[in-house]
Amino acid sequence: MKGLLYLEDGTIYIGEGIGKKGTSVGELVFNTSTTGYEEVLTDPSYAGQVINMCYPFIGNYGVNNAHKESSRSYARGIVVKSICDTPSNYLSQKSLNEFLKEENIVGVCGLDTRSITKKIRNFGSMKCVISNEDLSIHEIKEIMLSQGKENLVQQVSVDCTRHIKGEAVKIAVLDFGVKKSIIKDLTKRGCEVTIFPYNSFYDEIMSINPDGVLLSNGPGDPKDVLHSVQEVKKLIDKVPIFGVCLGHQILTLALGGNTYKMKFGHRGGNHGVYDIEKDKAYITSQNHGYAVEAESLKDLDVVVTHINLNDRTIEGIRHKSLPVFSVQFHPEGAPGPTDTSYLFDKFIKCAGERL
Structure with a gap:
């Protein structure tokens, strides 16, 4: 045909x-x-x-x-x-x-x-x-x-809370379209994981007394889920936070920064990223069409931690004093390299220190 x-x-x-x-x-x-x-x-x-x-x-x-x-x-x-x-x-x-x-x-x-x-x-x-x-x-x-126009995050997010038992730290995942590999990276490290719908409220998330909150990957424009941005704002000084991909953009908006639509985005398993604090380059898996606006971070309590080696776009940030950080790429790979999975260990360490 x-x-x-x-x-x-x-x-x-x-x-x-x-x-x-x-x-x-x-x-x-x-x-x-x-x-x-x-x-x-x-x-x-x-x-x-x-x-x-x-x-x-x-x-x-x-x-x-x-x-x-x-x-x-x-x-x-x-x-x-x-x-x-x-x-x-x-x-x-x-x-x-x-x-x-x-x-x-x-x-x-x-x-x-x-x-x-x-x-x-x-x-x-x-x-x-x-x-x-x-x-x-x-x-x-x-x-x-x-x-x-469609609400793409609503299409991919869970519609009710889901719980996965674990013996280590308690992680709340705000699901904007989370990949199974991200959940697997948490559970294989012993985490107790509770997955929340994208439109969950602050009180619902904090009701389980999480040791950390992961803001997941997902589709579309982060400004289409402003409810989530407002709820993440309330979490910032309460609990360690790790944002991945769309979660990175949502965290940026919650911290007072801005995002923009890229010309054609980054999608593939071979994108070079420089970790400024480690002084080391990594090949990463990526899938996004929006990015963080560098100029919008200048007056915030935010440090840029990673940059893209092809176009110099921002690939990672962290709060200057709080255990809050995010990356634009996918540390779980799937498909692609898993060299940056150390970020899950960093997040779990932050969550463990809250115990």
Whole structure:
């Protein structure tokens, strides 16, 4: 079946349809990872997005469901140059195409993904329609125009509190779309974890008397969840806080800083970051389209701890006197390197000192 990618500037790419038969609207972004497509497609931070994979050959090791980062995929679609229908790996349970159908992901293959990536880099992330149905361009345009603004965090967050037993420190996770690997990094260190919906109130979070609060990753604009920003403000001088990705941006807003939408964001497992305080560079996993505005931090009790080695954007901050810090990248990797997982140890140490 034919597949089509229609961009809001009128550009049309035609290829072959894969995955679920259907049509969806999303923000077109690109990911530079060479592997890890199962984790990428199930990362809740990709809610509302159509993912253009830069690496040209996707699916060669299949899918085994062991690396899913959430119970289902929230991505709107995937674009690949070439898809492998005969995966070779002893752990493989199914092909990527079978996985896409199970997860209700619309896909298109056979497109010039390098051209698409260059277009996004030149003009920025943009709205698109991805379809493998027999639709006219007029129908595609009408579908794009009918898509309104969405609360993406609400779509991916838990709807009620969830508890995981542990013997060590008690951690409250404010769920903006938390990845399973983040929870795993906490529980394997013995933490008792309680996951709260994104719109929980300060009193609800503090009712369990947490030793620390983790602000998770998630999709979209941090300014779309201003309720959460206000509740995090109340937590800042009460308990150690660790923010990851969207959580980093929300913490910045709570501290009085500002965020902005990037031209095309950072998405992939190979982004260089410099840890200023350790005087050491790391390769990190990233997935975000918003960043912290450096100028907005100048008069705050905040220190910049990490910077991006490609574009010098802020990758980490900490409060000058409180055990409150955050990073823009993903210390749990998944997919990508886990060299910065020391940040979980730092957070748990801060939480333990509160006991």
